[in-house]
Amino acid sequence: MAGLNAEKDVNPSSQPSAEKTLADFDPQKKPKRNKFAFACAILASMTSILLGYDIGVMSGAAIYIKKNLKISDTQVEILAGTLNIYSLVGSAAAGRTSDWIGRRYTIVMAGGIFFVGALLMGFATNYAFLMVGRFVAGVGVGYALMIAPVYTAEVSPASSRGFLTSFPEVFINAGILLGYVSNFAFSKLPANLSWRFMLGIGAIPSVFLAMMVLAMPESPRWLVLQGRLGDAKRVLDKTSDSKEESQARLADIKEAAGIPQECNDDVVQMTKKSHGEGVWRELLLHPTPSVRHILVCAIGIHFFQQASGIDAVVLYSPRIFEKAGIKSDTDKLLATVAVGFVKTIFILVATFLLDRIGRRPLLLSSVAGMVFSLATLGFSLTIIDHSHEKLTWAIALCIAMVLLYVATFSIGMGPITWVYSSEIFPLRLRAQGASMEWQ
Numbered sequence: 001m002a003g004l005n006a007e008k009d010v011n012p013s014s015q016p017s018a019e020k021t022l023a024d025f026d027p028q029k030k031p032k033r034n035k036f037a038f039a040c041a042i043l044a045s046m047t048s049i050l051l052g053y054d055i056g057v058m059s060g061a062a063i064y065i066k067k068n069l070k071i072s073d074t075q076v077e078i079l080a081g082t083l084n085i086y087s088l089v090g091s092a093a094a095g096r097t098s099d100w101i102g103r104r105y106t107i108v109m110a111g112g113i114f115f116v117g118a119l120l121m122g123f124a125t126n127y128a129f130l131m132v133g134r135f136v137a138g139v140g141v142g143y144a145l146m147i148a149p150v151y152t153a154e155v156s157p158a159s160s161r162g163f164l165t166s167f168p169e170v171f172i173n174a175g176i177l178l179g180y181v182s183n184f185a186f187s188k189l190p191a192n193l194s195w196r197f198m199l200g201i202g203a204i205p206s207v208f209l210a211m212m213v214l215a216m217p218e219s220p221r222w223l224v225l226q227g228r229l230g231d232a233k234r235v236l237d238k239t240s241d242s243k244e245e246s247q248a249r250l251a252d253i254k255e256a257a258g259i260p261q262e263c264n265d266d267v268v269q270m271t272k273k274s275h276g277e278g279v280w281r282e283l284l285l286h287p288t289p290s291v292r293h294i295l296v297c298a299i300g301i302h303f304f305q306q307a308s309g310i311d312a313v314v315l316y317s318p319r320i321f322e323k324a325g326i327k328s329d330t331d332k333l334l335a336t337v338a339v340g341f342v343k344t345i346f347i348l349v350a351t352f353l354l355d356r357i358g359r360r361p362l363l364l365s366s367v368a369g370m371v372f373s374l375a376t377l378g379f380s381l382t383i384i385d386h387s388h389e390k391l392t393w394a395i396a397l398c399i400a401m402v403l404l405y406v407a408t409f410s411i412g413m414g415p416i417t418w419v420y421s422s423e424i425f426p427l428r429l430r431a432q433g434a435s436m437e438w439q
Contacts, residue, residue, distance in 0.1 A: 034157050034160070034238075034239060034240065034241055036238045036239055037155055037156055037157055037160070037164065037238075037239040037240075038160075038164065040151075040152075040155045040216050040217065040239065041152045041155065041156060041164040041165075041167050042167060043212050043213055043215070043216050044103075044107060044147075044148050044151045044152050044155075044167075044168075044213070044216065045148050045152055045167035045168045045170065045171045046171050046209055046212070047107050047110055047111065047144040047147070047148045047168075047171075047209055047213070048144060048145065048148050048167075048168040048169070048171040048172045048175065049171045049172070049174055049175035049178065049205060049209070050110070050111070050114045050140060050141055050144050050175065050202070050205070050206060050209070051087075051141045051144060051145050051172055051175060052171065052172040052173060052174060052175020052176040052177075052178070052179065053175040053176070053178050053179045053182075053202050053205070054083060054114075054137055054138075054141055054175075054179070054202065055083065055172075055175070055176055055179065055311065055314055055315060056175060056176035056177065056178065056179020056180050056182075056183075056314065056336075056340060057178075057179035057180075057182050057183060057198050057199060057202065058079070058080050058083070058179070058199075058315060059080075059179070059180070059183070059314065059315050059316065059317055059318055059336060060179075060180065060182075060183025060184070060187070060198065060318060060333050060336065061183065061194075061195040061198040061199055062076050062079065062080055062195075063318060063329060063332075064187075064191045064194045064195040064198075065079070065130070065195045067191045068191045068192050068195065069126065069127055069130075071127055075127060078131075079127075079130065079131065079134060080315050080316075081315075082131075082134065082135075082138070083134070083137075083138050083141065084306075084311070085138070086134065086135045086137075086138025086139060086141075086142070087138045087139065087141045087142030087145065088142060089138070089139050089142060090110070090113070090138065090139035090140060090141060090142020090143040090144075090145075090146070091142035091143070091145060091146045092142070093139075093142075093143070094106060094110075094142060094143045094146040094147050095146065097109065097143070098146075098147050098150065098222075099222075099225075102218050102219070102222050103147055103150060103151040103154070103218065103219040103222055104151070104213060104214075104216055104217075104218050104219070106143060106147045107143075107144070107147055107148070107151065107209075107210075107213045107216075108210045108213050108214065109143060110140050110141075110143035110144040110147065111140070111144070111206040111207070111209045111210030111213070112140075112206070112210055113136060113137075113139050113140030113143060114136075114137055114140030114141065114144065114202070114203075114206045115140075115203045115206040115207055115210075116136050116140075117133050117134070117135070117136035117137025117138070117139070117140055118133070118137055118199060118200055118201075118202040118203035118206065119133075119200060119203050120132055120133030120136055120137075121133035121134060121137060121196075121199040121200065122196050122197070122199050122200020122201075122203070123196070123200065124196070133199075137202075140206075145168075148167075148168040148171075149165055149168050149418045149419075150219075151219055152164055152165050152167060152168065153165050154219040154220065154221045154222070155217070155219060155220065155235070155239045156239070157239060157240050157241045157245060157249075158245070159241055159355075160355065161419075163351055163352070163354055163355050165418060165419040166347075166350060166351045166354055166415035166416075166418065166419050167351070168418055169347055169350075169410075169414045169415040169417075169418055170344075170347050170348060170351060170415070172414075173340070173343045173344040173347045173410060173414075174344055176314060176340045176343060176344075177337070177340030177341060177343070177344045178340075179198075179340070180333070180336045180337045180339070180340040181337060181340070182197075182198050182201060183198055183333045183336065183337075184330075184333045184334060184337055186198050186201075187329065187330060187333055217234075217235045217238070217239075218231070218235065219235075220232040220233075220235040220236045220239070220249070220250075220253065221253050223235065224250075224253045224254060224257050224259070225257050227267055227268040227269060228266075228267060229250075229254075229259070229263070229264070229265060229266060229267065229268055230265075230266030230267065231266075232250065232253070233246070233250055236249050236250050294424050294425060297420075297424065298420075298424060298425065301417050301420060302417055304413075305413055305414070305417045308370055308409065308413060309374065310406075310409050310413075310414070313339075313402065313405060313406065314339070314343075314406075317335070317336045317339050317402060318332040318333065318335075318336055320377075320381075320398070320402060321335045321336070321398070321399070321402075323381055323384070323385075323398075324380075324381065324384060324394070324395045324398035324399065325384060325390060325391075325394075325395045326395070335399060338399075338403065339402060339403060339406055342403045342406055342407050342410075343406040343407070343409075343410050344410075345407075346406070346407040346408075346410040346411045347410040347411070347414060347415060349411060350362065350410060350411045350412065350414070350415045350416075351415065353411075354415065354416070354419060359416050359419065359420055362411060362412040362416060363412045363413065363416045364412075365408070365411070365412055366408050366409060366411055366412020366413045366414075366416075367412070367413060368408075369404065369405075369407070369408025369411075369412075370405055370408050370409055370413065372404075373401045373402075373404040373405035373408060374401075374405060376397065376401045377398060377401035377402060377405065380394045380397040380398045380401065381398060384398070
């Protein structure tokens, strides 16, 4: 009896509070994708279309520029290849600019600069005039390429940061495809008009992009660094999956900015607002071991992305197809459209795999595919070069290897480079760190 009474006297709070239902054993539901953050990421990343279009359109426009302006192969190579050099100016200035006026207005500036450059190229009357337009457009490209991943990483919730941060690479590929389509669409015009329309038409999307960006909110991290906590909290509430995540993100940013956690004022008087002062010193002159490691990793992965030869393949794909045996200009441009299409499709596939499979497996698979496709492309071109008759199988193999190369690049090395580097830099160093990567 005593045992029974003891059982009855057991404190109910020590027993299971309630019987579990079947719903309690269901796997935790994945949070719905934040539509507002998704829209912000798309708008910011669309700026990258400018870079893609400039790269893609020049590959076909160079054919008609050479014919119309009577320039040499060396001048064509300088015209096409100096984009990366010119964009250094824009990317170097973009880090400091974005810390000064904000991420959003830096994106608007990128669109405006590219607009001017596209018009200058479209109305160019000689090679020198064309190079001036190429320089201005290159500066705009440098601005766009640096700021889009930074802004996207700063507004994205943790659950979809990898997915959203890959968007700039998606739109670079979309821009390349648009450039190829523009080449094909205007190829039937007279030589003195075709390349002008190809290059000048790029001014139109830059205007719409700059206008759409004005509807975006400012980066919450930049707002906190300026002492605007109230504005930052409102942006975080809209771009987070839950109130708890919004509060956690705000706490992390406040800690990085040196603001006490108990401070909840809408506006905080910062001792020294962050416009990038001292950042270069911390990055280059006196970096800590962890910052040095981050810098080596970020710059290293960007170096190998460019050293992989992707720009050469994209810019000179008509030349590659000509070397393989395709002689018609229309057929060469049509084949480049296929390159742009494959590149865009596989970058879309990569965006859905980034957060599921992970960065490392995709990156390693991508590099393996690129090595194989380039080696096979070199082998098949060598066979064609030493053959005195047309080898249909070798031509088909060349085309297939170019398509395989851009596909494997787009599924790993392309998007992961930007995702990885935008995630590893600390808040204070992010803008200037990202600008160094492109340099």
